[in-house]
Amino acid sequence: MAALDQLVEALRRLPGVGPKSAQRMAYHLLQHDRAGAQQLIAGLTEALARVQTCTRCHGFSEAPVCAVCSDGTRDLGLLAVVESPADQAVLERSGSYRGYYFVLGGRVSPLDGRGPKDIGGEALIARALDGGVREVILATSFTAEGEATAYLLGEALKSRGLSVTRLARGVPVGSELEFVDLGTLAHALADRR
């Protein structure tokens, strides 16, 4: 059945979904949860239409400027640099950070020829220099690529006279920031160096 096979193919594109899970999902939706399939269509359609990139921090936003960037009560002097909207969300949920964000387009990858320019390094420097930033907190992952990203961006920021810190190494080495527990993250923020 062409329509069923195409649904299985589409589900396989989701992260962490192999051929067996994709087939199981497709059969489940068609046999037991057609309302769930409709809800997923609506959720995807709405999210694609509404969730855009904040012009200021480059995180997810449903308005040209996101709720965080529009929040005047935050500390204008603090700018946290993260690799992705998911990492921004987890820092927010830690409840320990009251500054602003800059969301990179991933990490540098020397092997793939992806350097600071390819992940928004120039926009970050412009944002960090646009007035009031006292400290740039590099909150990239503690993986080899995350460390390289922090090193390269840190050097560029310092050469422009900016004060740069890094999350404390309370974060377990080798782990993705997105999967770190919130307590560890709160410690790492307090001990930033």
Next chain:
Amino acid sequence: MAALDQLVEALRRLPGVGPKSAQRMAYHLLQHDRAGAQQLIAGLTEALARVQTCTRCHGFSEAPVCAVCSDGTRDLGLLAVVESPADQAVLERSGSYRGYYFVLGGRVSPLDGRGPKDIGGEALIARALDGGVREVILATSFTAEGEATAYLLGEALKSRGLSVTRLARGVPVGSELEFVDLGTLAHALADRR
């Protein structure tokens, strides 16, 4: 963000997807694979519109009568009874079966008050009696509920003079038919009793 949260909620309805995976999927689609999200919308929309129930076997079909039921070269004397379209698909893939199917709407569940009538038992009997069926093969799962389903349907079919067999117990006890390897399934078909 309302649209993002609603997408996460919709993804959580998929089988095997918890809150963390749902969030990861939503962020991945919005940040890295908007084309994949569009493909999923199209796949879901097409499948909901096209995949219906075969009027004869009650399996999935894109036409009023499915390809298997329309296949005149199969053995009219054999009717395999399965719990779901997924189980029908796995029997087909085993390549060992050349008869027709009847797809139940699940299994009986005494605890939930779900009896043979609630899973299509009467339609099964009508189908089994509509001429030419020599043997009804009960291919329900080898779980407690699958065994109860086979027992209850088997008694009802035998009382109407039909010959009833069960897949051989080559299938590991306690397992769902959908997840059995194809070789075991081929053996179980050959040794049906």
